[in-house]
Amino acid sequence: MSTTSYLVRSPREAHTVVNDLYQQEIKPHTKKGAAGLLTWQTVNTHKRHQMRKAFHGPILRDISEQVWLPDPTTGKLIRYSKAAWKELLRDWFIPAEPQEYVTKAGEIKVRMVKRSTEDMSDDQFQEFLLQAQAFAVVDLNVEFSEQEPEDHEGAHQ
Secondary structure: OOOOOOOOOOOHHHHHHHHHHHHHHHHHHHHHOOOOOOOOOOOOOHHHHHHHHHHHHHHHHHHHHHHOOEOOOOOEEEEEOHHHHHHHHHHHOOEEEEEEEEOOOEEEEEEEEEOOOOOOOOHHHHHHHHHHHHHHHHOOOOOOOOOOOOOOOOOOO
């Protein structure tokens, strides 16, 4: 399976890419009876950066600072790190995807593979953020701060 990605910013670029893709990839494979999957995904670099900055900043910070859960071993209340919450939220709200692989014996098997948030489209990541925040508010009683995420590139004046 091959995956090819193109970033297009204008109708002309889109037309050129689709034409080239048809001639070089789609036409030869479909002539042989192969099927393929084309997807379109909008990309907004600024929006993506802002969502990730919010998730890795105030969202995970507020959850990790406000939520105390019983330690499974000792029963004492403890706080979990931002990294632990990120992993837990990903496990709960981003389903693993099936991935086929071939064993040494030539058998085709399927395993479930965790998806990275980096592989999600902007819309998928936005939905994930909404689910994570709703869970935190409703089930964990988190009150999200209105503070801006830390900006390591320079202070705002």
